[in-house]
Amino acid sequence: MVPGLWFLRSSIGKKALMAASGLVLVGFVMAHLAGNLLIYGGPSALNAYAEKLRHVPALLWGARLFLLAAVAVHIATSVQLAIENRRARPQRYRLQRSAETTLAARTMLLSGFLVLAYLVYHLLHFTFRTAHPEFSRATDALGRHDVYAMVVLSFQQPPIAFAYVLGMAAVCFHLNHGIGSAAQTLGLTHERTIRLWALAGRLLSFALFIGYVSIPLAILLGLVG
Amino acid sequence: MNFTLRVWRQKNAADAGRFEMYEAKDVSPDLSALEMLDLVNDELQRRGVDPIAFDHDCREGICGSCAMMINGFAHGPQPAVAACQLYMRHFKDGETITIEPWRARAFPVIKDLVVDRSAFDRIIEAGGYISVDTGGAPEANSIPVPKRDAEEAMDAAACIGCGACVAACPNASAMLFVAAKISHLAKLPQGQAERARRVLDMVERMDQEGFGHCTNHYECMAACPKSIHVQFIAQLNRDYLRAARTRRPSGCKSD
Ligand code: HEM
Numbered sequence: 001m002v003p004g005l006w007f008l009r010s011s012i013g014k015k016a017l018m019a020a021s022g023l024v025l026v027g028f029v030m031a032h033l034a035g036n037l038l039i040y041g042g043p044s045a046l047n048a049y050a051e052k053l054r055h056v057p058a059l060l061w062g063a064r065l066f067l068l069a070a071v072a073v074h075i076a077t078s079v080q081l082a083i084e085n086r087r088a089r090p091q092r093y094r095l096q097r098s099a100e101t102t103l104a105a106r107t108m109l110l111s112g113f114l115v116l117a118y119l120v121y122h123l124l125h126f127t128f129r130t131a132h133p134e135f136s137r138a139t140d141a142l143g144r145h146d147v148y149a150m151v152v153l154s155f156q157q158p159p160i161a162f163a164y165v166l167g168m169a170a171v172c173f174h175l176n177h178g179i180g181s182a183a184q185t186l187g188l189t190h191e192r193t194i195r196l197w198a199l200a201g202r203l204l205s206f207a208l209f210i211g212y213v214s215i216p217l218a219i220l221l222g223l224v225g
Numbered sequence: 226m227n228f229t230l231r232v233w234r235q236k237n238a239a240d241a242g243r244f245e246m247y248e249a250k251d252v253s254p255d256l257s258a259l260e261m262l263d264l265v266n267d268e269l270q271r272r273g274v275d276p277i278a279f280d281h282d283c284r285e286g287i288c289g290s291c292a293m294m295i296n297g298f299a300h301g302p303q304p305a306v307a308a309c310q311l312y313m314r315h316f317k318d319g320e321t322i323t324i325e326p327w328r329a330r331a332f333p334v335i336k337d338l339v340v341d342r343s344a345f346d347r348i349i350e351a352g353g354y355i356s357v358d359t360g361g362a363p364e365a366n367s368i369p370v371p372k373r374d375a376e377e378a379m380d381a382a383a384c385i386g387c388g389a390c391v392a393a394c395p396n397a398s399a400m401l402f403v404a405a406k407i408s409h410l411a412k413l414p415q416g417q418a419e420r421a422r423r424v425l426d427m428v429e430r431m432d433q434e435g436f437g438h439c440t441n442h443y444e445c446m447a448a449c450p451k452s453i454h455v456q457f458i459a460q461l462n463r464d465y466l467r468a469a470r471t472r473r474p475s476g477c478k479s480d
């Protein structure tokens with residue numbers, strides 16, 4: 001049985017939706033990195049991959065709508081939870097110290113909004129190609145859209161490369177707390193595995209950071225392109 | 226030892242309240258934080274000043290009455306003790322000590338450091354029990370309980386309901402309290418019959434009382450005088466998500 005609307009109003013219901021939609025997006029971020037790393041295989045590898053994605057529009061649009069829904073659910077639940085959490089303590093302490101929490105955990109709303117800003121810029125840049133159209137018009141020898149040239153020309157511009165490094169820092173800082181937290185919220189953890197999940201989440205987010213920023217840095221340093 | 230105290234004073238729920246400074250002189254390092262307040266109150270009464278109101282009862286860390294934020298930590302900076310077992314030797318001579326009531330919408334201040342924690346009682350009333358006919362005590366070994374389950378149930382049952390978890394939580398969430406209460410019954414055979422109803426109803430009540438939501442900072446575990454582990458919050462989440470598939474909270478009439 002699927003729970004009703006009451007579930008969406010409940011504390012744990014909202015958190016479970018926030019966690020599940022977050023994990024869907026983590027899955028995307030991992031898969032997306034795997035695709036992006038094809039840039040190290042040269043223009044033919046990356047352009048063939050991009051072309052293949054476009055060849056099954058049903059799948060592409062299905063995935064896009066699914067991800068868009070995940071983003072919407074994630075933002076709607078997290079913002080509502082954040083507002084209710086503020087209301088739960090109308091009068092603050094004069095002095096409150098912490099013993100256990102982390103900077104990443106305390107700044108999830110802020111890092112979340114930075115990720116959103118990055119996401120909008122990123123989609124305008126590479127998907128709608130309106131942010132920097134001058135880098136995205138090329139086609140390769142086979143008449144495919146030259147995604148490789150678009151990425152390389154863009155990241156040869158230090159401000160653009162820098163913006164992506166910052167964006168990825170926001171994403172990975174968000175995931176630094178997010179992955180372990182989602183596991184706890186979905187009840188996947190036990191006494192011994194809570195710390196393991198948290199550690200695995202930190203390691204994974206760090207690995208994602210390294211993987212993603214390697215691309216703009218390699219291009220900026222002239223190692224690729 | 227000598228201390229300067231910055232204490233929250235509030236006549237009643239309607240009063241805006243403010244901090245007042247007091248001197249605590251010639252404090253023996255072996256006094257507890259509560260005994261130090263007793264000493265200051267003696268002096269205040271001699272001067273005709275209304276003494277600082279605070280909750281206390283057992284003064285041995287088992288009743289959960291003594292609720293106060295001391296220097297930014299629930300029950301003070303020492304781990305795993307209630308304020309009644311926090312000794313002044315842990316402070317620096319001459320230090321200024323800030324003492325405030327628990328702050329949460331669900332725990333309104335009654336007077337000075339005393340807050341109304343009856344929200345916890347209402348959460349228990351919503352399902353934190355098992356329904357059995359009382360009578361003579363049954364034979365303890367008639368229902369076998371695996372050792373590990375018994376140990377975990379005892380760990381959860383150590384909760385004294387003091388509210389430090391709510392006080393320390395950046396979101397004023399009561400999840401660790403509710404988690405402890407559902408887990409100690411969920412681990413035992415006697416708790417199974419009402420397990421699904423209990424978790425849905427207690428969480429429903431928790432939400433109605435205006436507590437915040439857990440975002441897994443784990444400050445509660447660090448503040449808890451009984452060191453209740455956040456693994457029980459995972460247990461609560463698991464039980465809730467499982468129960469939500471088959472039934473709805475009792476208070477929920479439509480969908
Ligand atoms: C340096 C890191 C990244 C690079 C180089 C990169 C590259 C790209 C490229 C080239 C595209 C367009 C593909 C095409 O037009 O066929 C794209 C699409 C996209 N990227 Fe990224 N990306 C990066 C990081 C991220 C991150 C971290 C996220 C998510 C938080 C993200 C979210 C998206 C989304 C949602 C799309 C659109 C997918 C679609 O419309 O189907 N990207 N990316």
Ligand code: FES
Nearest residue numbers: 284288289291309
């Ligand atoms: S007075 Fe009973 S626990 Fe402190």
